[in-house]
Amino acid sequence: MNFSHRQLKAFLVVARLRNFSRAAEQLHIAQSGLSLMIRELEGQLGFRLFDRTTRQVTLTRFGSAFLPVAEQNVSSVEDIVEQLGRSAQHAATALSVGAPPLTCSYLLPPVIAAFAQQYPGVRLHLVDTELSEVSSMVRGGQLDIGLGMFIKPAAGVIRKPLFNFSLVAASAAPRFQMARAPRAWNAFESARFIKLPFDNPLQQLIDKHLAQVGHSAPPAFVVNFIETQIGLAEAGRGIAILPSTAIPACKGRGIRLEQLAAPVIELDFYELRDRARELAPCADDFCNMMRKLLPRMVSPVRRG
DNA sequence: TTGCCTTTGCTGTGAGCTGA
DNA sequence: TCAGCTCACAGCAAAGGCAA
Structure with a gap:
């Protein structure tokens, strides 16, 4: 039948x-x-x-x-x-975006404001959570777009670079300063660092470069969040090597930032999407706004 | 004769397959 | 990946059949 x-x-x-x-x-x-x-x-x-x-x-x-x-x-x-x-109509009028808290707090607000102006009818749903959770939520279909430093590719998702960022060293200072000149990795040979956990892919990359300049001192602190690294660095408890995406979070605080050089490490900040899902055109526009607005915010090179 | 259903033959379209 | 081919399917027009 x-x-x-x-x-x-x-x-x-x-x-x-x-x-x-x-x-x-x-x-x-x-x-x-x-x-x-x-x-x-x-x-x-x-x-x-x-x-x-x-x-x-x-x-x-x-x-x-x-x-x-x-x-x-x-x-x-x-x-x-x-x-x-x-x-389907709801999907075309709503967009769910997930990112780690630091990105949600300091990078996304101007993008969200610009997006709301261009798409007043589209409801934006923002999820602030850990990077690993962002990735699994994209794979599970709970998020349209995941944002973050996805250093390792994952199965079932498309990873597209949005903009470059580099690494900066954060240390205590009377007020916020962005150093004019970059500083070489080997200048921190004997420094005590405030690090992320050893299994964090970004920390593994940083440790690899520290090892190359002969740094072997144990960390002053191992913490889970970049915000904690910033707080401890501001309190003078050590040096934190941060992604330059953390620059907006350091502004207004007692932090001196120096771009790490010799070598300058260029990394990609990515958008993540489920390979099997087709998103509304406004999703592409949201990512394009990030490409347009954020590179200047995360650049460690002083302008003007 | 008229009105209505069935049958037949044809065309257009899209999906699936195959080879370059 | 793309063009070409085949096949199934949907639909139409015209002719035929049948009951009132």
Whole structure:
């Protein structure tokens, strides 16, 4: 048995009007096509639905019994299609974005403001959570876009670079300062660092470069969040090597920032999307606004 | 004769497959 | 990846058949 929604709907219209010509007109098809459609449905069901003569069309006993089943089936399908249509419309008018707290607090507000101006009808849903959670929420379909320093690629998602950032050294100062000149890695040979956990991919990259300049001193602190690194550095408890995306978070605080050089490490800040999902065009525009607005905010090079 | 359903033959369209 | 081919399906017009 393999009948279609079209056939059931055609059956209902013929049953209601008791006339193939008028039913065909209502269904916007030729009467011959409708006749064929009903005959095929009867063939698939294995019984006749209508007794038709050249003068009248009447439901058979089987047709009368099949009528409520067909009505329920057509109604259920149309209800589901309507619900899906509403969800698709909602998807086109909503955008969910996830990022770590530092990104949400200091990088996204100007982007969100610009986006709201361009898309006043689109509801933006912001989720601030850990980087690993952002990645799994994108894979699970709870987020349209994930943002962050996804140093390692993950399966099932598309990772696209949005802008570059580099690394800066943060130390205590009477007020916020951005050093004019970069400082070489080997200048920190004997420094005590405030580090992220050893399994953090960014910290692993930093440790690799520290090892290359012969740094071997144990860390002063190992903490979970960049905000904590900034706070401890401001309190003079050591040097924190931070991504330059943390620059806006250091402004206004007793922190001196120096770009790390020899070598300058250039990294990508990424957007993450589920490979299988197609997003509304406003998602592309949100990312384009990040590309436009954020590079200047995270540049450790002093301007003016 | 008229009105209505069925049958037949044809066309257009889209999906799936294949080879370059 | 893309063009070309095949096939299934939907639909139409015209002719035929039948009952009132």
